[in-house]
Amino acid sequence: MASAAAPVRVSIIDDHPVVIEGIRAWLNVEPRIKVSHVGTNVPASMSNVDVIILDLHLDRRLAIDDIATLAGAGQRVIVFSQFTEEEIVLAALDAGAYAFLAKSEGPDHLLTTVFAVAEGRPYVTPMAAGILVSDQRPEAPVLSERERTALLWWFQSMSKASVASRMGISPHTVDMYIRRARLKYAQVGRAAPTKTDMLMRAIEDGLLTRDEVAEGFPLPAPATTASRAIRPAVAGSVEVKPAGA
Amino acid sequence: MSSPATGGDSVAARYASAAQVAAVVILLICHVCYDVIIIARSWSQYESRLGTVTAWVIVAGVQVAGSVLLLRRGAGASVLACRLLAALAVGASLVAILSYPPGQVLGDASWAWNTVGWCGVLLLMHRPLWELIVMQGANTAISVVAMAADGSMDRVTAGRVVLVTFATAGAQLLFVVVAHHLTRVARRAAELTLARAENESRAAAEEAVHSERQRRYREIGERVAPLLRGLGDSTLDPADPQVWRLAGVEAARLRRLFAETDDSSDPMLHELRACTDLAERRGVDVTFFHYGALPQVPAAARRSLTEVVLLVLASAASRARITVVGDAAEVVVSVTADAPAEVLDDLRSSLPVSVVDDQEAKQLWVEVRWRVPQPLSG
Incomplete structure (x- = not known):
């Protein structure tokens, strides 16, 4: 955890000053975060920041390549965008971004995302969870049933606590399923130093073993069959059956 | 829905195919049975046996090629191939006539006129009628010119020529005309059936749309009307949150109802x-x-x-x-x-x-x- 002595240094890159000011205002309520750089363009090199909040739409183009360049230099990028299309979000994550934050999710999730990413942990917002759970591409990693359930309900709900109570597990375990699903995405697609960093951090956290990372991602122990279905019926949910149907 | 999967064209194609098979069989019987009998019977009389055999073989070749073209491709056969084969058949007719005994162009030893005419039917069946008429004309003209040349054309022979022309070329043209007509009638009948089926399914669809409209109308009547009546006669209080909610739900349902009919x-x-x-x-x-x-x-x-x-x-x-x-x-x-x-x-x-x-x-x-x-x- 970042200590009060060493605040998280954040860069905000957006070609709209009003957006920069908005993000700054959200971050300013948190003394453990310091906005140390703002810019309208991706600078050639940047070394003295922990997290970069990058608008995906710079100069009327999608900055996917900029994400790849920054990720290639080991920079932790949070993409902040009004675009919420599947292909764009998946492309940004594939390019090595740690997190994708829809503008509508800013107020609720920006601070959590910044802290998670500053510590080297990817963060999945509810919108991104919806995209991961409905990813039907052939190259999509295979997720376990519980990972899919956690993603789907996180996408739908207000809090991980409510997902946890519905799944009958702890919020920490919900988070674990979501992170494991996200880390599977770090193991497919193009290589990036940031993806390796995420996996190393997951090993440190005890979320993955070195062997799991080395040999690709095996299925979690209880689920012997992984499913592409959205979610099988989960015990513990209250199902109201139609009367006389 | 009772829409027949086969369109008018496929029904017509079945009729055309029957006519094609008939033409192939008729020609086969003419050339392989009838012509062989004539040639065998008159074998000793031919001026040139080689010429007779050559003509028979050419016609047989044309017959095989034409049959294959017709049965495989039907109306889609190459126009050039059909015309060339027809010309070749007429050429074989000339070779055959030259090998007949003198004065026997229309005699007991002659065989080619009728058979070559059927070759024309086989090859030009799906072409405009004039092509077959030209081919039959050429086939007849060769015989007439040959008769004129060997001096056998007298009044009796001329009468026979007219009779034979009617019996062969006439019958063959009639065959093609009837086949064309049958195909056309079949196509028309199938198209009419198809159109009727389409009308019936359209009527069914319209009926479904109508009953769906009635369902919506009923639904609105059952749900919205009491609400409006209640507001109108003051049995429902517009300030009551429950009434707001009811009105909101019904307004949203109406909105959805309109959206259901949108094309999206x-x-x-x-x-x-x-x-x-x-x-x-x-x-x-x-x-x-x-x-x-x-x-x-x-x-x-x-x-x-x-x-x-x-x-x-x-x-x-x-x-x-x-x-x-x-x-x-x-x-x-x-x-x-x-x-x-x-x-x-x-x-x-x-x-x-x-x-x-x-x-x-x-x-x-x-x-x-x-x-x-x-x-x-x-």
């Missing part, structure tokens, strides 16, 4: 957006995310799925989040909102889909699923 690439999402409209106008902050390719959801199932969203939105105080996730097999619709759980009380007993609700921190979280029905096996 994804009716499910379109109708959901229609449901959100009124809540947004009330100042509810609605977010709407949908991911995955949704399957085709039938109208009745769409109504059930959207009904949940509609009821929750009508009671949402300030914010609502709608999500839709789908794949080929299932659609999952959810809504979270600051709404009371009672709004779903009516629904629980009637909704033909599963509802999962979770009341927490004055937030309602409802999930509705619809699965694409699996085809029954066995």
Whole structure:
């Protein structure tokens, strides 16, 4: 955890000053975060920041390549965008971004995302969870049933606590399923130093073993069959059956 | 629907194919049986046996090639190939005539006229009639010129020529004309059948649309009319929150009803957006995310799925989040909102889909699923 002595240094890159000011205002309520750089363009090199909040739409183009360049230099990028299309979000994550934050999710999730990413942990917002759970591409990693359930309900709900109570597990375990699903995405697609960093951090956290990372991602122990279905019926949910149907 | 899978063209093609087989068989009998008998019987009389055999072989070759072309390609056979083969047959006719005994162009030893004429039928059956007339004309002209040349053309012979022309060329042209006519009639009949089936299915569709309209009208009458009547005769109080909610729900249902008749690439999402409209106008902050390719959801199932969203939105105080996730097999619709759980009380007993609700921190979280029905096996 970042200590009060060493605040998280954040860069905000957006070609709209009003957006920069908005993000700054959200971050300013948190003394453990310091906005140390703002810019309208991706600078050639940047070394003295922990997290970069990058608008995906710079100069009327999608900055996917900029994400790849920054990720290639080991920079932790949070993409902040009004675009919420599947292909764009998946492309940004594939390019090595740690997190994708829809503008509508800013107020609720920006601070959590910044802290998670500053510590080297990817963060999945509810919108991104919806995209991961409905990813039907052939190259999509295979997720376990519980990972899919956690993603789907996180996408739908207000809090991980409510997902946890519905799944009958702890919020920490919900988070674990979501992170494991996200880390599977770090193991497919193009290589990036940031993806390796995420996996190393997951090993440190005890979320993955070195062997799991080395040999690709095996299925979690209880689920012997992984499913592409959205979610099988989960015990513990209250199902109201139609009367006389 | 009673739409016949075969169109007018395929019925016509069946008739054409029968005529083709008939032409192939007739020519086969003429050339392989009848001509061989004539040639064998008159073998000793031919001026040139080599010429006779050559002509027979050429006609046989034309017959085989023409039959294959006709049976394999039908009307699609190469025009050039058909015309060349027809010309070759007429050439064989000339070779045969030159090998006949003197003065026997129309005698007991002659065989080629009729057979070459049938070759023309075989090759030019699907071509405009004039092509066959030209070919038959050339075939007849060769014989007439040969008779004139060897001096056998007298009045009796001329009479026979006319008779033979009627009997051979006439019959062959008639065959083609009748075949054409039959094909045309068959196509027309099939087209009429098809058109009738189309009319019937259109009438059925219109009937379905009409009854669907009546259903909507009934629904509005049953639900909206009492509300309006109540407001009109003051039995319902416009200041009562329950009445607001009822009015809001009915307004949203009307909105959805209008959206149902819109032409939209994804009716499910379109109708959901229609449901959100009124809540947004009330100042509810609605977010709407949908991911995955949704399957085709039938109208009745769409109504059930959207009904949940509609009821929750009508009671949402300030914010609502709608999500839709789908794949080929299932659609999952959810809504979270600051709404009371009672709004779903009516629904629980009637909704033909599963509802999962979770009341927490004055937030309602409802999930509705619809699965694409699996085809029954066995």
